[in-house]
Amino acid sequence: MRIVISEFMDAPAVDALRARFDVRYEPELVDRRNGLLQAMAEADALIVRNRSQVDAALLASAPRLRAVGRLGVGLDNIDLTACAARGIAVVPATGANARAVAEYVIGTLLVLLRGAYGASAAVADGQWPRSALSGGLEAHGRTLGVVGFGGIGRLVATLARGLGMRVVGHDAALPAGHPSWGECGVESCSLDALLERADAVSLHLPLTPGTQRLFDAARIGRMRAGAVLINTSRGGILDEPALAEALRAGRLRGAALDVFEAEPLPAGGPLAVLLADIRQGRLTAPPGLILTPHIAGLTREANARVSDMVASGVTIALTGGDR
Template sequence: MKIIITEFMDERAVAQLAAKHDVVYDPKLVDKPAELLEAAATCHAIIVRNRTQVRGDLLAALKSCKVVGRLGVGLDNIDVPACEAAGMKVIPATGANALSVAEYVIASAMLLLRGTFASTPEVAAGKWPRNALSNGRETAGKTLGIIGFGSIGQLTGKLAKALAMNVIAYDPVMKSDAPAFAQVGAKAATLDEVIASADVVTLHVPLVDGTRGLFNAQRIAAMKPGSILINTSRGHIVDVAAVAASLKAGHLGGAALDVFDTEPMPAEPMFEGCPSLILTPHISGVTYEGNERVSFMIAEKVLEALQ
């Protein structure tokens, strides 16, 4: 059978697939629409990351496809109901990159709370901004507010507890007495409670109608003065212009944004001069180890689905 892989994947996992099936692996195939549609017309499985849109023309071309493997967990780039209606099984790599994302969140929180780690150019130039950088905040004792308490949110909470942080969490589909809260040592809270009381707010929700625009200017203004906002979930959930404005106004104490409405993100003048801002190109879940786990999980599940 034929498998096409449209974005980067651990090459050892690719070899595992190629040992049993005909594999077309091109990490840049996502950017070659004509070639992608041609390959899709005869494939029995397609493996994608977040940029390949499995809908519209591509979905229509997948006439012989039995399985869609997703190298990650978000499914907003895949029309899941349409795939299932066409007889295709959609398989995400649930849990495989959770540790990578959780570590990114904790590292970003520590960097932004302390606020001292951008001083290298000044110190190297012979300056000594010691007084200006002596008001950084410790992580221990701060409250981490988690919005979306699935596998990634729960693991993030466990890491935070190990650093002596208080953890509160909100999940719209989880009851307040769900065992996960007690297992992590987190307090169940409402969305408004998390926004108003957390020193660090981290988002781990999918992009659906109910989360689109969730963190607008009004909700950002309701956050605790000096608090940190971290978004590793999806673009469109956070109003990035409102984040930039809040940072410049001194209300937010910092922000780490790993996902954007358009990816790759075009040059954005709004971010110029923003203090305490970390921008990364959708890599919170992509580490050497995380990519290895995700790739082998999907390879094994795709092989199983094609039996």
């Protein structure tokens, strides 16, 4: 049986698959669409991250396909309905990168609240902006709003409470009486109430028709003045021009984005222009802005866990559990 791997996978997991299967490991296939479609002609399984599109065209080119492994948890790049109709197993790495994402959220939250970590060049150049950087904020006693209360959202809440933060949460699919809220010490509330109360908001939602542009200009406008926004879920949930405007106008203290509606983030867009203005000192009260290339869930440890979990799941799907 043949497995095609079209994006990066941890080497030991690839080797483990090679011990049992004919493996074609070509991470560059994600950028060679025609090559990927051709490779699928003899594939029994495909392993992807978030950029390979498992759509109607790919499925049509893969008559033998029995399993799709997803090196991550978001499934918006996979046609789940079509896979189910053909009996193709979809194997995500549920929970394997939760720790990495949660630590990213807390790390960027602390950086944005403190606002003091961008002055290294000035200090090394002999400047001493002590007064300008003495207005940072502490996380302790502040309120974090977690939107989406799955495994990652719950771990973020747990870490935040360890810092002495109050945590409120919203999840349209999780009833207010669900035990998960109490177990994590989190108060369930409506989304509007969360935005009114939270000093920081972290998004942990799948991208669906119901969450597309959920955080538009109106909803961003409901956030507390001086709040920060962190998105590690999917870029399409957030209206990027509206966020850039809110940051530029000083309504928000800062934002950290690891995901974008278009990836890679196009040059010259509202966020890129805003960041250039911040770097060039063209704003009197520059906000904090952290942009990273969809790596919140990527650490050495998470890569190993994710790859091992998917390799195991795909093996089971192909062999019926005979490992």
